[in-house]
Amino acid sequence: MLGWEFPPIVSGGLGVATLGITKALTKYVQQQVVLPKSDPGIRLPNTQVIGLNERTQIRVRDQFQTDYYQGYETSFSSAPSIDPYATNGSLPIGIKKPSTWSTGSSTKKKEWYHPFEIDALYDHQTHQKVIDYAFQTADLVQDWNFDIIHAHDWMTLLAGVEIKHRTGKPLVVHIHSLEYDRTGATENNWIFAIEKLGMEVADYVVPVSHYTASIAHETYQIPIHKLRPVHNGIDFKIPFKEPKQFPEKLILFIGRLTHQKGPEYFLEVADRVLQQYPNTRFVMAGTGDQFQPLIETGAYKHMGTKLHFTGFLDRSKINSLLSMADVYVMPSVSEPFGLSALEAAQFGVPCIVSKQSGVSEILTGALTVDYWDVKSMVQSILLVLRDEHFAATMADNARQDAALSTWERTAAQLFDLYKTLVVR
Amino acid sequence: MRSISLCFQVHQPYRMLPYTFFDLGNNHVYEDNRANETILKKVAENCYLPANALLLELTQHFMGDFRCTFSLTGTFLEQSVEFNTPVLSSFQNVVRSNCIEILSETYYHSLSAFFHPEEFRRQIDLHRKYIHKYFGLTPSIFRNTELIHNNAIAEQVKGLGLKGILTEGVATLLKGRNNQKLYTPSQTEIPLLLRHCTYSDDIAFRFSDKQWKGYPLSATTFAEWIDHSLKKNEHLTLYIDYETLGEHHSSATGIFEFIKELPKEILSRKIHFLNPSEAIESHDIQDVYDAHHTISWADSEKDLSAWYMNSMQREALEKIYSLTPLIYKIKNRAFLETWSRLQTSDHFYYMSTKGLADGKVHQYFSPFPTPYDAYIHYMNIVADFELELKKYSIL
Structure with a gap:
């Protein structure tokens, strides 16, 4: 499970949904959740939650295989975005290419170590963090024993794609929102391109609604047979009524x-x-x-x-x-x-x-x-x-x-989907 | 005779609480009494008490030759009584010197002159009553809130029996004429004293500005400037915030020493101190100051735009005055008072979205982080007030 927001470190609905899904899935599967930043207090049964920020040393051995940069190099035109939910998604100028990646055809393995540092999930460095997250997560998990990669939203898709390349495991891409919803972007946009790449490489794409599935199909040209919409749920809560203090x-x-x-x-x-x-x-x-x-x-x-x-x-x-x-x-x-x-x-x-x-x-x-x-x-x-x-x-x-609309319903549908991938 | 008036404006608004939607219908306390008390006491310590002591000393020393004028708003007087401070008695002490004039104005420092003639008159009457009660004086020279002025307001002021008006000397109306003469509006005849913008702001704004070419300003230099500028039979009016002394410019800037030295320097140049009502007796009206549009002393525009320009200010002001008929009808003292305090011009000043230098001045005075917050909280208060009014008027 590759996530970005996760309560209590959360800035929007993505975190709530990722937790809701993870929690409900504990009934069916064992999960290892990799996040850029996690709260040490988080405990879930059958689940290991790993925050890259908590690891003092991370090793990156292998060449990164996914070409996420060259195809989109010409499109980096606008100013860096601070909040990916508020501005366009072009790659900021001055972004660092990690040293292992720049050598192109070289097959020689390099090893480098450095801790993953992140303050805010969304700031002017988000794009660089997304790339760092992909490099380090890929290296972290490549020797692990698992059956399915499940990645949530564009921030984790690069990691998901890379892990699939290295391990050959099936990839499920969960779409909570698309750049198209947020900014209306369709091209010349790095985030849009990452989303398209992720959905193309995925074995299944799980949009949170039929509405989003239709955007994935029409705007991102994702084939319908790969789209499996699963609705979100909501935690049970006993509602209350408060009297209004005004007549209107x-x-x-x-x-x-x-x-x-x-x-x-x-x-x-x-x-x-x-x-x-x-x-x-x-x-x-x-x-x-x-x-x-x-x-x-x-x-x-x-x-x-x-x-x-x-x-x-x-x-x-x-x-x-x-x-x-x-x-x-x-x-x-x-x-x-x-x-x-x-x-x-x-x-x-x-x-x-x-x-x-x-x-x-x-x-x-x-x-x-x-x-x-x-x-x-x-x-x-x-x-x-x-x-x-x-x-x-x-x-x-x-x-x-x-x-x-329970998370249990959501989890059951996801588990059915998992089963078809593992059998294959 | 050459003469000069030195006038100080003393004002404190009732600042309102941050009042959210969730307070609506629940909480009918609107004023931030803690902030109001804290600010009043701080300003009293920095300015009112030491400045009054200085003025008292000067009046005694010059035995009637040094004179000055106060403009004291009702909301200021009320707070100095309400928060149990020695401020009021300190002003009373100075006034007892017989060298002090107090100006007439709207009790709530409101824009009623522009929005509601009857309310305007009520607030002037109320102010007159309280000045008499506290100081035994009856003001005869009018200065409107923020020196807001036009021909129509002048006519109304004359109709109330007042003898003269102090307002801003605005370059667009003076058209090159000097502001050291007495003027009159075009339709009615009533003496107008014009604030000398440059010399007043030299003290009020520029005194502690190290970038200013006049810095550091000594009383001698300032008196020289005035001596040079005043011709025979001219009168010059200085009008500044009293808080200039010790609050806007801290005592470390030397502002108190400046004021202390000023009378001696002025008098030695054969310039008399005259209070406004004395100035209109000693000088004749010389020309027409035709304010057919509204002027004020605020910002670089010198018009109503500091309080009544953007959509938030417009809505807020129009809304509060739209309640007038209902307020007058129900005749409830508590409602009348709350409504009156909501008229204080400061609330609308906080909502100004002007940029650049003027924006900084607005922000300096505002208790809210942005003009939008000021608007939101003010309108929530008015919404609750309106609900309470309607509840009461149905009973």
């Missing part, structure tokens, strides 16, 4: 305030709903590059006492919001899964989610709209606000959908 109905947006999540559509929807149904309040929880422009737009539309920005919120505050909410809206432009909608469903909040999302495939009780269709989104919200019986039915359905 509460409508929520939770997510990063970036174009991918469609916050500007939410703001437009809020404005129109307020005009037709003034007894409402809106909360936009999260932060991102659109934070300031959204605030200014809200002020321009004179919504400041009805549209509340909270900035980044911790788990307990998010839960508190969900416990008060009357409607949850997720207008994402492109959302591979959309865990936060599932969390809202768990709290019995009626959900309105964009059709361009993975979670819409399992939230059968939710209303779905195209992210750009502000008019339908407004009508859907008004429908829920005006009809209490309908809202109650939606809430029940949401709870049921969430109850069925």
Whole structure:
């Protein structure tokens, strides 16, 4: 298992999902999880968690076989990205080629040692760390006894591909999100190229939704027979209800305030709903590059006492919001899964989610709209606000959908997939 | 006669708490009393108390020849009483010297002149009442919040029986004329004293700036400049933040010594200290200062843009004044007070998104990390306040 984020060292949904999957799989298989950085406190049955940061010396003996650089050398045009979820994925200028790799045709084995150092999972050095992670992980695991390589998202794909080259073991590539979702990138983009390479080399590609599978097929030209979508799950939680301290109905947006999540559509929807149904309040929880422009737009539309920005919120505050909410809206432009909608469903909040999302495939009780269709989104919200019986039915359905979405289900489907690979 | 007015603005706002969505409906305390108390006490120690002691000493020493003027906001006076400080009595001591004039202004340091004439008048009346209560004086010269001024405001001020106005000498309105004369607005006749921007800011902003070519500024040099600049029968008005003394410029910069030396240097050059109400008696109106658009002393624009420019400031100001009819209707003292304190111009100043040098000044005064935070918290407070108002008005 090759992972990047892993709780408690986590910055987004990837870590939550990697842990959820790993934990549920302990029932079926033995796992060795290699991470760039791990918390020593983490303990799971049947599972060894290795953080490269904790190893004082790492040996790199063999020539790196995967050509990840030359084919894309011409595309390194733009400035280095700080956050791979916020900017384009081109390889930063000045990146170091490891010494073992530069000699090309030489077959002489070199050995070098150095500890893996990483502070933040995502910063200006992320690309270099991804390459270091691949070199060192490949060397670390090449003599181990294992059956399957399972790699999560682009940061670990280079390692996954290299290990497959060296060991001949089958590779499962798990796609939680694609560069295409994050930035709309298709070419001249190093991350996009790594993703394409990883999915091409993989024996199976496991996208977190049919929606993401369709992007892998249409945009990355991955053959359909290799795509095996498996939905994420959600940890069981007993929802609670907190009384609101104000009379208005509460409508929520939770997510990063970036174009991918469609916050500007939410703001437009809020404005129109307020005009037709003034007894409402809106909360936009999260932060991102659109934070300031959204605030200014809200002020321009004179919504400041009805549209509340909270900035980044911790788990307990998010839960508190969900416990008060009357409607949850997720207008994402492109959302591979959309865990936060599932969390809202768990709290019995009626959900309105964009059709361009993975979670819409399992939230059968939710209303779905195209992210750009502000008019339908407004009508859907008004429908829920005006009809209490309908809202109650939606809430029940949401709870049921969430109850069925377990990590156990996810793990069982992955284990079935593993079996077909090992038999072969 | 050549004369000069030395005026000090003393103001402290009620700073608001960071107030989040989760406070809405739960918490009706909006003011950050800890910060307000801490700041008042710190400024008292650095500025108000030592500066008052110095002014008292100077008035006694020159036996009436040294005179100066205070502009004291209601929110400042209230806090100095509320937090049980010796600040108020220290001001009362200086005022007892009979060399001090106190100006008229809006009690809450608000922009009501621009948004609501009736509220404007109410705040001037309230301020007059408290100045009389604390100091036994009745102000006759008006200075608006941040010297905000236009012809219409002047007309209204005259209608309230006030005798003169102190405002900013703005280059675009002076059009090359000097600001050392008395002016009048175009429609109404009321004496206007214009703040001398350059000399005032030499003390207020540049005094401790080592890059400035005038640095270090001595009282002798400064008096020489003024002597050179003042012609026969001219009057010059200096108007600065009182916090300039000891707070904006620490005592180590020599600001107290500068002020201490200044009266002697000025008087020895046959320039008289006159307070504004005395200046309008001793000098005649000479020209028209036609403010058909609104001016102020703030930033390089010298207009309303420090408080009323970007969409956040516009919404916040328009929102708070949109509550006026409801507030007037329900006639509840506590609501009226909360609402009035929310009008203080500082809240909108914190929301300014201006860049460059002016932005730094805004940020220096702001309790919030960004203008966006200032806006978010302010609007959450107004949202809660509005809920409380509606609850009350239904009962």
